[in-house]
Structure formats: C-alpha cells, structure tokens
Amino acid sequence: MTESCRDAVTAETGDDDSWAARHAVLAAGYGGSPDPDDPAQVLAMPIVLHIPKADPPPRSALLEAAATAAVALCLDPRVGPDETGAPGPWQEDYLAWVGSRIRKVSRRARGAQWSAAQDVDGITVDVDGAQARALVPAAVGTLDPRIKKLQIGGTDLDHDDPGDIPDGIPVLWINSALDMTVGKAAAQVGHASMLLAGAMSTEQARAWAATGYRCAVRDADVGLWEELTIEVVRGRAIAVRDAGFTEVAPGSMTVIACP
Numbered sequence: 075m076t077e078s079c080r081d082a083v084t085a086e087t088g089d090d091d092s093w094a095a096r097h098a099v100l101a102a103g104y105g106g107s108p109d110p111d112d113p114a115q116v117l118a119m120p121i122v123l124h125i126p127k128a129d130p131p132p133r134s135a136l137l138e139a140a141a142t143a144a145v146a147l148c149l150d151p152r153v154g155p156d157e158t159g160a161p162g163p164w165q166e167d168y169l170a171w172v173g174s175r176i177r178k179v180s181r182r183a184r185g186a187q188w189s190a191a192q193d194v195d196g197i198t199v200d201v202d203g204a205q206a207r208a209l210v211p212a213a214v215g216t217l218d219p220r221i222k223k224l225q226i227g228g229t230d231l232d233h234d235d236p237g238d239i240p241d242g243i244p245v246l247w248i249n250s251a252l253d254m255t256v257g258k259a260a261a262q263v264g265h266a267s268m269l270l271a272g273a274m275s276t277e278q279a280r281a282w283a284a285t286g287y288r289c290a291v292r293d294a295d296v297g298l299w300e301e302l303t304i305e306v307v308r309g310r311a312i313a314v315r316d317a318g319f320t321e322v323a324p325g326s327m328t329v330i331a332c333p
Contacts, residue, residue, distance in 0.1 A: 089157055096154035097279050100272035105173030114215025117170060118177040119144065121260050122191045122221065123229065124205040126184045131204035133256055134236040135292040137263050141246055143199040144209035144264030145287050146176065146269050148278070151198060164195065168280040175317065179214070179263050180257035181224035191258045192219045199286075206260065229257035234282035239290045244270055244282070247302055247330045254328065258321045263291055265314045266329040273312050273333070294330070302330040 109116055121140050125131065125177030147153065153168040155161055159333045183191050188205075192198060196209035209221065216229040239245055248259055267289065271279050282288075294302060305311040 080100060081278040082249055082311065090141065091156055092156065093149075094276050096149050096151075097271070097276045099154070099169070099172055100148055100268060100279075101276075103272065104176045107174045109175060112215070115203075115213045116177065116215075117174050118179045118214055119147070119171060119211040119264070120196075120217065120221050121178055121264055122183050122188070122196075122207040122209065122224065123180055123257065123260055124184065124188045124207075125182050125229065125231070126225070128267050130231055132202070132234045132236065133231040134234055134291050135201045135204035136206060136231065136256065137248075137259055139199045139206035140180070140202050140208070140260035141263035141267040141291060142201065142287045143197050143206050143213055143287055145267035146199065146283075147197045147208040147210070148172075148177045148268055149271065149283060150253060152235055167210050167212060176265065176268075177319075178261035179226060180229060180260040181221065182229045183224050184258070187220075187224060191224070194218050194221055226257065228255075230255045233293060236290070236292070240288075243285070244289045245332045246270075246289055246291045247329055247332065248291065249299055249326070249330075250293040251299065252322050252326060252328060254270055254321055259328075262316065262328040265315040266312065266331040268333040269312045269314065270333060278333075299330075302332070303327065305332065306330060 121144065123136060123140065152162040152164040154165060161213050191207055194209055196207050198205060198207040246263045274282065304312060306313045313327050314329040316326045316328045318326065322328060
C-alpha cells in the first residue's frame with residue numbers, strides 16, 4: 075500500500091490508546107540486542123531514494139522526505155495494535171527491528187525501479203517533488219528482490235541552499251564536517267526523526283504528526299555545530315551517534331535534532 079505526500083501520512087493516526095502504544099515504543103528507546111551470528115539475519119529498514127538521472131531532486135528536500143518517511147512508518151497504525159488489541163500487519167517485523175541495533179540502509183531508484191518499490195510495504199513521502207520511501211524493516215538476507223537489486227553505494231547529490239527555515243518546525247542539523255553521502259545522511263536523519271519523536275510527549279508527537287512530521291534538514295558548519303553540541307548537553311536537542319559501520323568513525327555525532 076502506498077502512502078504519498080504528507081497529507082496521506084497524517085490521514086490516520088488511530089485512536090488515543092493505539093497511538094499512545096506506538097509512541098511508547100519509540101519513547102522506550104532501542105533494544106540494542108546483539109547482532110545474529112548469521113549476517114543475513116541482521117535487521118534493517120530500507121530507505122529508497124527517488125533520484126531520477128535527468129532531473130535529480132534537491133538534496134535537502136530529499137533528506138526531509140527520508141526523515142519524514144522513517145518516523146511516519148514508526149508511528150503508523152500498522153506497526154501497533156488496532157482498536158481491538160490485535161497486532162497490526164507490520165507490528166512483528168517492526169518490533170523485532172526496534173529491539174535490535176537500529177540500522178537503515180539507503181538505496182537509489184529511478185524509473186521502473188521506483189515504481190516497483192511502491193508495491194513493497196512502506197510509506198512514501200513527497201517534499202516539493204523530492205520523494206523517499208521507508209520500507210518495513212526486514213532481515214537483509216530476505217529483502218524483497220525488487221529492493222535488493224537497487225544500488226546502495228555511490229548515491230550522492232550536490233549540496234543545495236534551501237533558504238530560510240520555516241517557523242515552528244523541528245530542524246535536523248547535519249554535521250557537515252563528516253561529508254556524508256546523501257545515502258548515509260538519509261539514514262542518519264531517519265534516526266534523528268525517530269529519536270526526536272520518542273523524546274516528545276505523546277501529545278507533542280501527535281501534534282507533530284498532524285503536520286505530516288514536517289521538518290527542515292540543514293547543514294551545520296563547524297561553528298554552529300559546536301553551539302548545537304552545547305544544546306545537546308543542556309538537554310535541549312537530540313544527537314545521533316553512529317555505530318560506524320560505514321563512512322564515519324564509530325561514535326561520530328552525525329545529526330542533531332532541535333525541536
């Protein structure tokens with residue numbers, strides 16, 4: 075089932091009890107259970123980035139779409155119980171992933187590949203024409219063939235100048251000193267949007283959902299980054315620290331989310 079654009083993301087949050095149950099999962103944090111011995115059983119959330127060859131989207135808008143899609147999936151009614159208490163169709167896979175080390179893997183798609191990805195369970199978000207689709211987490215060895223064939227490495231876009239930040243929305247600041255590819259950055263802002271939602275109260279998160287999880291993604295230079303890290307220490311911002319599997323050193327602070 076395809077969910078497209080922020081309006082579709084906000085179309086259904088479920089009743090108060092089911093919403094609270096889904097938010098409580100994010101608020102509890104990640105399980106961090108050890109990786110399985112078989113690498114093929116490692117769980118990850120695929121994020122598919124729509125990057126047409128002829129007319130690629132602006133980097134910042136694409137990252138905003140990725141961040142929104144990730145948190146929208148995590149709070150979608152299908153990852154939690156319904157009104158009767160019965161588990162949603164995505165709940166088992168989602169909870170298994172949240173209970174392990176949180177991984178996201180970004181892949182690039184265009185043309186027919188992008189169209190095919192819409193038939194794999196997940197949520198697509200469109201931000202000013204830039205599109206990203208977060209898929210239900212799965213073991214990397216059992217990934218849908220339509221997704222497995224998509225390219226991981228070499229995914230990048232030029233940095234852009236998106237302009238002023240709209241008032242009243244969260245900002246996800248990327249550590250520009252790390253020079254992450256757009257694929258790596260998409261995974262990191264996806265982590266950030268999840269952490270931010272989990273740090274909110276249930277009511278605050280639902281209010282954010284009503285906006286379609288609207289957020290801004292911006293690059294932070296060295297000076298601004300130092301200021302943002304102080305906000306993290308003061309408890310006014312949320313930091314993503316990467317495990318260091320790809321591109322950056324373990325423990326690197328990649329994104330800081332400011333509500």
